[in-house]
Amino acid sequence: MTKETMLYTRDLIFSAIIRVCHWLRALSIVALVITGFYIAWPFLVAPQSSDVLVQGWIRMAHEIFGFILVAVTLARAYLFFFSKNNIERRSIKDVISPKAWFTQLKAYLWMGKAPHSGAYGPLQFVTYMGISVAAFFMCVTGLVLYANVYHLGLGGLLWEPSAWITQMMGGLAVVRLWHHYITWVFIIFVLIHVYMAVWMGIRFKHNSVDSIVSGYDYHPHHDEHEGK
Amino acid sequence: MDTHAALYEQGLARIASLRKLAPRKSKTLQQVMEDHGITRRDFMKWSASISAMLALPLPFSTLVAEAAEVADRVPLLWIQLAECTGCSESLLRASTPDVSTLIFDYVSLEYQETLMAAAGWQAEENLENAMRDNHGKYLLAFEGAVPTANNGAFLTVGCKGHTGLEIAKKAAEGAAAIISVGTCAAFGGVQAAAPNPTGAQGIHTIVDRPVINLGGCPPSEVNIVGTLMYFIMFGKLPALDMFNRPKWAYGARVHDNCERRGHFDAGEFVEEFGDQAAKDGYCLYKVGCKGPYTYNNCPTERFNAHTSWPVLAGHGCIGCSEPDFWDTMRDFEKPLGQQILHGLDADADTVGAVILGVTAVGIGAHAIGSIFAGKHEDK
Ligand code: HEM
Ligand code: SF4
Numbered sequence: 001m002t003k004e005t006m007l008y009t010r011d012l013i014f015s016a017i018i019r020v021c022h023w024l025r026a027l028s029i030v031a032l033v034i035t036g037f038y039i040a041w042p043f044l045v046a047p048q049s050s051d052v053l054v055q056g057w058i059r060m061a062h063e064i065f066g067f068i069l070v071a072v073t074l075a076r077a078y079l080f081f082f083s084k085n086n087i088e089r090r091s092i093k094d095v096i097s098p099k100a101w102f103t104q105l106k107a108y109l110w111m112g113k114a115p116h117s118g119a120y121g122p123l124q125f126v127t128y129m130g131i132s133v134a135a136f137f138m139c140v141t142g143l144v145l146y147a148n149v150y151h152l153g154l155g156g157l158l159w160e161p162s163a164w165i166t167q168m169m170g171g172l173a174v175v176r177l178w179h180h181y182i183t184w185v186f187i188i189f190v191l192i193h194v195y196m197a198v199w200m201g202i203r204f205k206h207n208s209v210d211s212i213v214s215g216y217d218y219h220p221h222h223d224e225h226e227g228k
Numbered sequence: 229m230d231t232h233a234a235l236y237e238q239g240l241a242r243i244a245s246l247r248k249l250a251p252r253k254s255k256t257l258q259q260v261m262e263d264h265g266i267t268r269r270d271f272m273k274w275s276a277s278i279s280a281m282l283a284l285p286l287p288f289s290t291l292v293a294e295a296a297e298v299a300d301r302v303p304l305l306w307i308q309l310a311e312c313t314g315c316s317e318s319l320l321r322a323s324t325p326d327v328s329t330l331i332f333d334y335v336s337l338e339y340q341e342t343l344m345a346a347a348g349w350q351a352e353e354n355l356e357n358a359m360r361d362n363h364g365k366y367l368l369a370f371e372g373a374v375p376t377a378n379n380g381a382f383l384t385v386g387c388k389g390h391t392g393l394e395i396a397k398k399a400a401e402g403a404a405a406i407i408s409v410g411t412c413a414a415f416g417g418v419q420a421a422a423p424n425p426t427g428a429q430g431i432h433t434i435v436d437r438p439v440i441n442l443g444g445c446p447p448s449e450v451n452i453v454g455t456l457m458y459f460i461m462f463g464k465l466p467a468l469d470m471f472n473r474p475k476w477a478y479g480a481r482v483h484d485n486c487e488r489r490g491h492f493d494a495g496e497f498v499e500e501f502g503d504q505a506a507k508d509g510y511c512l513y514k515v516g517c518k519g520p521y522t523y524n525n526c527p528t529e530r531f532n533a534h535t536s537w538p539v540l541a542g543h544g545c546i547g548c549s550e551p552d553f554w555d556t557m558r559d560f561e562k563p564l565g566q567q568i569l570h571g572l573d574a575d576a577d578t579v580g581a582v583i584l585g586v587t588a589v590g591i592g593a594h595a596i597g598s599i600f601a602g603k604h605e606d607k
Contacts (some may be wrong), residue, residue, distance in 0.1 A: 002412040040565035042514065046495035054495030072535035108594075148481060148520075154539045167470035172481075172565060173547060177576075180565045182578035188587055203598065218589030 009219035013087060013119055021076050022212050025135070028069040029186050032138075035062035036183055046112045046118050063146060070139045076132065090118030091125045113204055124196070127189070140165065141179040148172065232285060235462065239291045242463045246298040250337040251430040253300040260334055260487040266327060274327040278445055281454055281529065282466070283476045295461040299335045302460050303366040305358055306340040306409075309392040310383050310419045311372025315410035318446035318531070319453075326505045326533050332367075335456060338362065338509055348349040352386050359402050368403035370396065370413040370431045373420055377427030386536045393434065399453055405459055407440045408432065409452055411548055415440035415471070419553035422570065430551075432472065441466055441472045443549030444524065448531050463579075468525065471551060477529075482519035482545050488512065506542060516561040517544025524549040 008027030014022070038044075038058050046054050080088055094100035094117050104121045107114035113122055120128065147155045149185035169175050211217040233424055255263075261271060276290040279285070282292075306316075318343070319332055336392045337343065338358035346354050358366070372392075375382035379394030390398075400406060408414040408431045420427035432439040455474055458466045466474045483489065491497070492511040499505060501515060511517070522545055526537040539545055547557035558567050574582075 041563065042497060044495060046497075048496075050490050050494040050496070052495075053493045056493040056495075057595065058495075102551055110598065163470040169342075170552060171471075171521065171550045171556055172523075173518065173550065176521060177556070177566055177567065181576050181580075184576070184583070187580065188584055191584065191587055192591065195595075199595070 008218040009221045010216050010218050012215050013211055013217045015085065016215065017075075018079060019212055019215055021072050021079070024068055024072045025076070028065040028072065029135075029190070031065040032062060032069060033183055033186055035059075035065065036180075040180055059149065063149075066139070066142045066146070069135060070143070073132070073135045073139050077136075080132075087119045091116065091120040091122070093117045094120075094122040095125050096201075097122075110203075127193075131185070131189050134182055135187075138179065138182055138186075141169075141175050141182075144175050145172075145179065232288075235284075236288065236291065238463075239288070239295070239461045240437060242461060243291070243294050243298055246295075246301045246460070247406070249301040251300050252303070253334065257297045257299070257330075257334055257574060260330060261327070266330070271327055278450070278454055281450060281476060281525075282458060291461055292457060295457055296334075299331055299456075299460055301361040302336060303338045303358065304335045304354075304369060304456070305338050305362075305366050305399060305403075306369045306371065306397060308341050309370060309372035309374050309396065309413070310426070311410070311417075313342055313371070313447040315371045315444075315452075316340070319449045324365050328449045330461055331453055331456070332449075334586050335460075338366065348387050352388055359399060363402040363465070365404050366402065367405055367407070367456070368399055369407045369409050369541060371409050371413040373416045373428040374431060374434055375419065375428045376428035376434065377425065382426035382428075391448075394435060396431060400431075400437075404463075405440070405465060406431065406435065406437070407442060407455055407459075410447055411443050411445045411550075411553065414439075414443050414473075415551040415553075417445065418554050420552070438465060438468075440468065440555070442472060443473055443478065443551075445548035445553075447549065448526065448529050450529050451525070473523070473549070477525050478523040478549065480523065480525070482522045482524050482526055483517075485525070486519050486539055487527060488539060501542070503514055511537060512542075512544035514563060515544055516546075516559065517548035518550075518553075518557045518560075518564070519545040521557070521564070522547040522550050522553075 017098075035058050039055075039062060042055055042058075044054055046052070076221075081088075095106075100114070100117075101122050103112065104114040104123055106112055118125075143158055144162040144165050147158040149155070151159070166172050166175055169178070197208050197212075200206070201210075206219060207214070207217040246324075251417065253260075261267075272293065275296065276286065276289040279288040279292045282288075290448060308316075319329060339355050341351070344354070374380070374392045374396050380391035383392035384390060385392060385395060396471070411417040411430075412419060413431050415430045416424070416428045419426060420430075430439075430441070432441065440455060442455060444451065451474075454477065455466070458474070466476060469475050469478050471478075483492070486492075488509060488511045491509070492513055494509040496508075497505060497513060497514040498510045498512050513520070517539065519539065526545070527539065530537045530540070544561070546560045547553040548556065557564070565577065568575055569579065572579060
């Protein structure tokens, strides 16, 4: 058995705020999918008393996690564009480079590895961008629905823009339908996302999953500065 | 309130000017009501309820009463296009005609195919005369969608074979205000349901000015007459919502004023028609009620002289006052999330689950591939 020694560098890739955002998003999305599907098809048996508002409480939970998601979605968009650290924005370079795509897809198919300019690979970046847009869409349609379930306070403030969006989308039923369809995007995303994160860590021996907890990733250290 | 005071003045002035015009009916409204055994007291109650429905304060009820009395000064043309006459019928065939029905009769109806005696060339002539004589003054009501494909060839009306499209455009030119009565005139209705081969559309898409949309299949008689009364009283359009429906009628969701709402929030649902929950009057959401997506005043105004409405009768709302409801509110006895998607014969959740399954299989294959692909070595 031969024994090799390799040197690794430990790099901070995710700042604390980005990690907090990630886990808040993860939590709220899981909670929203569950409570959302419950709202679509309420299956619990009610306790034969209208003092216990089963549907009401679940809707309330959905709305609370909804507002968390709204806040995180806004914060995350701000961080992406205006954060001092450009590690996320650097990935755009790979997205517009066909070569980066090619090496990336090859790496997924067990051929070689794909060094990144920033925090993400091109496919990964596009997927995250897509899921952020989907989250934004869910927030908008969710707030439109919210303006219809609560008419005072924030619901009242949102009424006029909500009416406009409802009109653009062709009615409240359409808003609700799309809010339901896009739910599936999140479910499917979570499955792929978790697998890819674990797989990347195992195959390329780096800190993929842990890094979103600790913030640090480690990379093999090379003397000649060829790799990143 | 100031705005109300101003509106009241506007109403008084409008009624005074209408009063100067010659009545078009031989009998006064009072005589008509006496003939039908409706007392002055009933009439005043009706006026008060109409002003309440229009969200106007009580003093306006005298204005409503006065407006009703001069209603025969306002010419009304009622044009029927691709429709089933259900809207007219709901207004006219009430078993106990109340004041609303009488007012509809009492308005100077210059043209209404269901009611008029004339036919053929004579009918055509009446329409042309009515449009000419009252040009710029008449209130125009449409019932039914207008087919627009093939230049409107899918609907021709009358002995001259004019298309619905031509008739609608011509009539709209001379109208003082336009009301689309019912979902077909407002949004196309069943004629416009997918795949809509005739290109049927709501009236507002073919005229270039505001149209009041009275969604509903049919709209309740009070919503029709309330809108007429508003126009007679003030000579202008009421405040309208996102789909140009009067806010006083379509300002709130059915769900928000439904008598079963307590059961909804408590999570008490009818599971199938006829079960114990149905007998106990639980919420109809799980058997397809579309009240949560529908704006209308059915729960408060009800139908047939305020007797009942679908949810009270035990069937969910089907969303009939919303645009494209035949397509968007399907299936009428399933909640929205279980809508069967066209061409797939499955609902969104089944499609989602299949994609999820395929994804899982793909991931499994990739994971197995990874085992055989050997290790990736750095350098
Ligand atoms: C990933 C994000 C989200 C998911 C997966 C999700 C999922 C769902 C689902 C499946 C439904 C039921 C739709 C149906 O009846 O078929 C629903 C309803 C609803 N959602 Fe969301 N949602 C999300 C975000 C939000 C947000 C950000 C809000 C904003 C506060 C929100 C507010 C609502 C409201 C108010 C309803 C309707 C509740 C009712 O009418 O009783 N949702 N959601
Ligand atoms: S019956 Fe329909 S409108 Fe009434 S509370 Fe239930 S879902 Fe809402």
